[in-house]
Amino acid sequence: MLGLYISIAAVLILAILFLVFRIQTFIDIVRGASTRRVGTSNKVNAFLLLAFFIVSTALFIWYSVPASKFFLPKAVSEHGVRTDQMFWITMTILIIAFIGTNIFLFSFVFKYQFKEGRKAYFYPDNHKLEIVWTVIPAIVMAILVYFGWKEWSAITRPAPENAEVVEIMGKQFAWQVRYPGKDKKFGGYNYKLIDATNEMGMNLNDPNTKDDFLPSEIHIPKGQPVLLKIRARDVIHSVFAPHFRLKMDAVPGLPTKFWFTPTKTTQEMREELGNPKFNYEIACTEVCGRGHFAMRYVIIVEEPEEYEAWYAAQKPWSESNLEYILSKVDEKSKGLYPAAPAPASAPVSKADTATVAAADTLQQ
Amino acid sequence: MSVAESHLHDHHDDHEHDHHDLPWIKKYVFSEDHKVIAKQYLISGIIWAIIGGGLSLLFRLQLAYPDANFEWLKPILGGWIQNGKLDPEFYLALVTMHGTIMVFFVLTAGLSGTFSNFLIPLQIGARDMASGFLNMLSYWFFFVSGVIMLISLFIETGPAGGGWTVYPPLSALPQAISGSGLGMTLWLISMALFIVSTLLGGLNYITTVINLRTKGMSFLRMPLTIWAFFITAIIGLLSFPVLFSAALLLIFDRTFGTSFFLSDIYIAGQALSFEGGSPVLFQHLFWFLGHPEVYIVLLPALGITSEIVATNSRKPIFGYKAMIGSMLAIAFLSFIVWAHHMFISGMNPFLGSIFMFLTLIIAVPSAVKAFNYITTLWRGNIIFTPAMLFSIGLVSFFISGGLTGIVLGNSAADIQLHDTYFVVAHFHIVMGSASFFGMLAGVYHWFPKMFGRMMDDKLGYLHFWITFIGVYMVFFPMHYIGIAGFPRRYYSFTGFDFTQSFTDLSQIITIAAIVTFAAQFIFLFNFLFSIFKGRRATENPWRSNTLEWTTPVEPGHGNWPGAIPTVYRWAYDYSKPGAEDDFIPQNVPFSETKGSNFPHENEQMVAEAGITHGK
Numbered sequence: 007m008l009g010l011y012i013s014i015a016a017v018l019i020l021a022i023l024f025l026v027f028r029i030q031t032f033i034d035i036v037r038g039a040s041t042r043r044v045g046t047s048n049k050v051n052a053f054l055l056l057a058f059f060i061v062s063t064a065l066f067i068w069y070s071v072p073a074s075k076f077f078l079p080k081a082v083s084e085h086g087v088r089t090d091q092m093f094w095i096t097m098t099i100l101i102i103a104f105i106g107t108n109i110f111l112f113s114f115v116f117k118y119q120f121k122e123g124r125k126a127y128f129y130p131d132n133h134k135l136e137i138v139w140t141v142i143p144a145i146v147m148a149i150l151v152y153f154g155w156k157e158w159s160a161i162t163r164p165a166p167e168n169a170e171v172v173e174i175m176g177k178q179f180a181w182q183v184r185y186p187g188k189d190k191k192f193g194g195y196n197y198k199l200i201d202a203t204n205e206m207g208m209n210l211n212d213p214n215t216k217d218d219f220l221p222s223e224i225h226i227p228k229g230q231p232v233l234l235k236i237r238a239r240d241v242i243h244s245v246f247a248p249h250f251r252l253k254m255d256a257v258p259g260l261p262t263k264f265w266f267t268p269t270k271t272t273q274e275m276r277e278e279l280g281n282p283k284f285n286y287e288i289a290c291t292e293v294c295g296r297g298h299f300a301m302r303y304v305i306i307v308e309e310p311e312e313y314e315a316w317y318a319a320q321k322p323w324s325e326s327n328l329e330y331i332l333s334k335v336d337e338k339s340k341g342l343y344p345a346a347p348a349p350a351s352a353p354v355s356k357a358d359t360a361t362v363a364a365a366d367t368l369q370q
Numbered sequence: 371m372s373v374a375e376s377h378l379h380d381h382h383d384d385h386e387h388d389h390h391d392l393p394w395i396k397k398y399v400f401s402e403d404h405k406v407i408a409k410q411y412l413i414s415g416i417i418w419a420i421i422g423g424g425l426s427l428l429f430r431l432q433l434a435y436p437d438a439n440f441e442w443l444k445p446i447l448g449g450w451i452q453n454g455k456l457d458p459e460f461y462l463a464l465v466t467m468h469g470t471i472m473v474f475f476v477l478t479a480g481l482s483g484t485f486s487n488f489l490i491p492l493q494i495g496a497r498d499m500a501s502g503f504l505n506m507l508s509y510w511f512f513f514v515s516g517v518i519m520l521i522s523l524f525i526e527t528g529p530a531g532g533g534w535t536v537y538p539p540l541s542a543l544p545q546a547i548s549g550s551g552l553g554m555t556l557w558l559i560s561m562a563l564f565i566v567s568t569l570l571g572g573l574n575y576i577t578t579v580i581n582l583r584t585k586g587m588s589f590l591r592m593p594l595t596i597w598a599f600f601i602t603a604i605i606g607l608l609s610f611p612v613l614f615s616a617a618l619l620l621i622f623d624r625t626f627g628t629s630f631f632l633s634d635i636y637i638a639g640q641a642l643s644f645e646g647g648s649p650v651l652f653q654h655l656f657w658f659l660g661h662p663e664v665y666i667v668l669l670p671a672l673g674i675t676s677e678i679v680a681t682n683s684r685k686p687i688f689g690y691k692a693m694i695g696s697m698l699a700i701a702f703l704s705f706i707v708w709a710h711h712m713f714i715s716g717m718n719p720f721l722g723s724i725f726m727f728l729t730l731i732i733a734v735p736s737a738v739k740a741f742n743y744i745t746t747l748w749r750g751n752i753i754f755t756p757a758m759l760f761s762i763g764l765v766s767f768f769i770s771g772g773l774t775g776i777v778l779g780n781s782a783a784d785i786q787l788h789d790t791y792f793v794v795a796h797f798h799i800v801m802g803s804a805s806f807f808g809m810l811a812g813v814y815h816w817f818p819k820m821f822g823r824m825m826d827d828k829l830g831y832l833h834f835w836i837t838f839i840g841v842y843m844v845f846f847p848m849h850y851i852g853i854a855g856f857p858r859r860y861y862s863f864t865g866f867d868f869t870q871s872f873t874d875l876s877q878i879i880t881i882a883a884i885v886t887f888a889a890q891f892i893f894l895f896n897f898l899f900s901i902f903k904g905r906r907a908t909e910n911p912w913r914s915n916t917l918e919w920t921t922p923v924e925p926g927h928g929n930w931p932g933a934i935p936t937v938y939r940w941a942y943d944y945s946k947p948g949a950e951d952d953f954i955p956q957n958v959p960f961s962e963t964k965g966s967n968f969p970h971e972n973e974q975m976v977a978e979a980g981i982t983h984g985k
Contacts, residue, residue, distance in 0.1 A: 019891070020891075020895060026829075043753075044753055047754070047827060047828070047831060048753060048754050050831075051754035051759060051831060052752070052754065054835065055754075055759075055762065058838070058839070062842065066846075069850075070850075073850055073872075076850070076854045076871040076872060077850070077853045077854060078786070078853055078854070078855070079854070079855060079868055085782075086786075089782050089783055089785065089786065092780070092782060092783055093777065093783045093786070096776065096777050096780065096783065097777065100773040100774070100776060100777065103773060104769065104770060104773050107740060107741075107744065107769050108766065108769065108770075110744050110748075111743075111744050111747070111762070111765060111766060111769070114744060114747040114748050114750075115747055115752055115754075115762055118683070118747060118748065118749055118750045118751065118752050119752050119754070120751050120752055120753045120754075121751065124751055125684075125751065125945050125947075125952060126683060126684040126685040126749060126750045126751040126944065126945035126952065127685065127748075127749035127750075127945070128685070128686060128944070128945050128946050128947055129685065129686070129688060129745070129748070129749065130686040130687075130688065130689075130690065130942065131688065131689045131690070131691070131692070132688075132689075135745075136689050136692050136738070136742075139737065139738065139741045140734060140737075140738055143733060143734050143737040143738075144734050147730040147731065147733050147734060147776070150730060150776065150780060151726060151727050151730045151780075154726055154730075154780035154781060154782050154783065155723050155726060155727070157782035158719065158722060158723055158726065158780075158781045158782040159719075159723065161782060161785070162719030162722070178546065178637070197634040197635065197636045197641055198636075198641045200636040200641060201639075202639070207636065239634070239635070239636045239637075240539065240543075240546060240635055240636060240637040241539045241540040241543070241546050241635075241637075242537055242539065242540065242649055244714070244789065246789075246855075246857060248786070248855035248868050249868070251785055251786045252785070253714050253785050253786065253788055253789075254714050254716065255714055255715045255716050257649050257650060257715070257716045258539055258632075258633060258634050258635050258649065259632075259633025259634040259635075259645075259646075259647065259648065259649070260633075260648060260649065260650060260716050262716035283867075284867065285867060287866055287867060287868055289857055289866055289868075290857070291788070291789040291790070291857040291858075292537070292789065293462060293532060293533045293537075293540065293859040294540060294546075295459070295462070295531075295540060295546050295547040296458045296459045296462075296547065297458070298458075298462070298859065298860065298861070299458070299857075299859075299860040299861040299862055299863070299865060300865045302865055302866055
């Protein structure tokens with residue numbers, strides 16, 4: 007039925023076009039337009055081109071001014087503030103060039119539209135002019151490259167020694183985050199160790215794994231450098247945190263990294279924007295399949311003291327997965343972990359804390 | 371007359387004889403005539419453009435109205451609509467197919483295939499391509515490649531869905547997305563055949579330009595169209611094999627368990643055995659073609675525009691040698707900027723610095739080209755044919771889209787903008803729309819030579835204005851969305867707080883896209899109607915200088931009924947001071963235009979006498 011409607015509509019549109027076309031041809035013949043070299047349409051088109059330029063430039067300005075509040079979300083990383091500045095300086099140069107060249111383009115086509123009896127100016131080249139407009143863009147580009155390069159080098163240089171390190175792993179279709187725990191050392195990982203419980207493939211035989219914790223949000227301290235260690239376990243993903251001007255692909259088999267320094271806490275942003283529900287977000291920007299558009303993760307920026315408190319309060323992953331760990335680890339690594347609690351024993355969590363504390367003392 | 375010439379001539383007579391005997395299938399289907407092959411490419415290109423453009427409307431509808439009920443599309447899309455919703459994997463398949471079809475089938479085959487085939491022999495003064503047989507094979511490889519791609523649209527698991535860049539591991543693992551099953555296999559086979567087609571075509575274009583130029587057609591007298599096609603063919607010849615190798619290695623990884631691009635993968639509850647491969651290696655190989663590909667689609671359009679702007683401004687193209695120089699520079703640089711697509715792919719940041727530097731250099735020759743077009747218009751006597759309007763549109767797009775490339779080429783600024791709608795806006799304007807306008811300009815301009823009839827101007831104007839405004843309405847707003855950080859290839863923007871703005875703009879884009887797409891049917895009607903019922907064309911309706919306009923209204927097999935014309939001058943003697951008319955075709959000797967010759971041209975009359983009488 008639908009197909010029928012569509013075909014009827016198509017036929018009708020074609021018939022109308024055909025009629026318009028025929029009528030126009032007759033008018034042209036009556037007017038004798040078809041015998042002249044250039045008809046009235048030439049004037050109309052020249053006028054329309056100029057009008058197009060004026061109207062669209064006005065529209066561009068009219069829309070851009072109020073829309074600018076939705077532009078680049080507020081930058082809250084040190085490098086982000088600088089790249090934004092660079093972006094806007096570059097954009098200013100580009101918009102000047104854009105409007106400038108278009109003024110020439112559209113005013114020339116209007117001014118030099120065909121006039122009977124006039125002859126165009128034979129002007130095949132002008133070396134001076136050509137050198138000038140080769141050199142000027144070259145200089146502008148050189149300046150832009152220089153500043154871009156300086157900024158890029160600063161962003162991609164190795165992270166400072168004191169950076170807080172967070173590991174983030176992309177998978178279809180979620181992010182998984184790991185902190186190194188009290189010892190500030192990550193345990194190793196191997197993709198062959200991944201299963202439904204050990205989603206990040208942590209090496210449980212590695213003593214450093216023991217205190218690693220896997221929270222459900224990223225917490226980072228304001229004003230301190232943070233290094234994201236990025237990896238993926240199935241296909242390529244890309245970590246994009248728009249407010250931090252942060253983006254880096256997560257590639258299976260090729261760990262990547264990105265470091266930055268947050269400059270505003272989540273709380274400060276909430277107050278500034280008057281939006282109590284505001285959160286910094288991470289999205290995926292490398293197409294990764296069905297759920298690509300829904301890989302949301304939240305980053306909470308806190309004052310350093312709050313962050314320390316949060317960090318200290320996190321429970322190591324090993325604590326809540328003890329049974330699983332003991333079924334997986336080598337004999338000699340079993341000593342790293344407390345023996346599994348008896349299945350029937352009363353309050354599990356309490357027992358857990360006690361045993362972990364015991365294990366800690368043992369290690370020391 | 372030289373030996374080669376007389377040989378060609380005899381040969382041509384043979385053909386003229388064959389012409390009547392040729393069975394229908396040899397004449398119109400497996401034809402070896404460059405003009406027929408060009409039309410085959412053109413019509414295939416148009417069909418693919420409708421399919422590719424139509425697919426984009428489907429995903430535009432989804433983006434503008436994510437909450438709408440799409441049950442009404444069920445008759446067309448069947449199982450891809452579940453409970454009134456477009457399937458997210460099918461959305462990705464649509465995006466992938468739109469990209470693949472537009473980049474390769476429309477703007478590579480449809481543009482180069484049509485105009486290189488049609489214009490190279492006609493504009494350099496040759497009877498046909500160097501090898502008609504290879505040329506015929508080139509089209510039919512393309513045809514088969516298209517058929518396979520088309521089939522992939524209808525299979526149950528859907529066509530390839532990992533984006534037109536088909537990055538592994540997504541494209542290598544059917545567990546990751548259903549399109550990476552049979553759909554991806556068909557994609558790879560289709561592309562392999564397509565590459566064969568492009569190489570056969572390219573070899574032919576290069577050989578023909580080098581070897582079959584008529585007497586007097588030196589390289590520096592060639593029209594800029596020919597320079598553009600020639601350089602394009604060289605770029606294609608050097609870069610497509612790299613895509614071929616990437617595709618081949620991907621086939622190995624998919625089928626034979628090799629690990630070229632795959633490593634350390636755990637998917638669907640299973641750790642796979644791939645180790646030591648690099649997904650980034652694939653990206654290097656892909657973009658080693660992928661970036662030159664931008665110029666493979668753009669340069670022919672720029673060449674066509676050069677010709678049309680000069681003809682219709684009634685002025686020589688400004689800076690002919692600078693135009694050639696900048697095309698050569700762009701071609702060279704196009705091979706060493708590929709990694710600007712990969713600033714944040716995880717490759718070494720030092721490479722990022724190098725590629726940023728090289729990328730921004732390419733802005734210089736591009737700027738020179740834009741300035742030269744504008745100066746060509748200055749003090750012209752401009753006639754707005756539909757072809758001219760589309761060429762002016764192209765120049766406008768080339769500037770608008772080229773400029774945003776300067777931000778994206780800056781690796782530090784690219785961090786935020788990479789894979790957002792800003793990129794989508796950039797390349798759709800500078801590569802997609804500009805090339806598409808070049809193609810339309812070419813069709814309007816050379817239609818009289820192709821079909822012996824004129825297309826209707828008024829419908830052409832209507833088509834231009836809706837399309838020109840429509841294209842800007844579609845792609846200009848995407849810059850805003852991109853600056854706000856919206857990632858591309860998103861099925862819906864409802865899941866994030868930072869993507870809650872600009873929903874009205876998304877709808878405007880979709881409506882503009884539908885209108886623009888609909889306007890293409892005006893063109894289609896004009897095109898088909900004019901083939902059969904258009905006003906009869908004259909030999910040289912645009913009063914142009916190049917050699918194709920010296921052929922009969924409908925050039926037959928062999929192009930010129932008599933001897934091939936000799937060339938005495940460049941292609942841009944428009945409005946020459948002292949000349950009677952405002953154009954002097956390339957085959958007019960200086961001895962016949964004594965009133966308008968410059969001093970150095972008078973000197974050439976001696977040499978001319980030599981050419982005319984044979985040495």
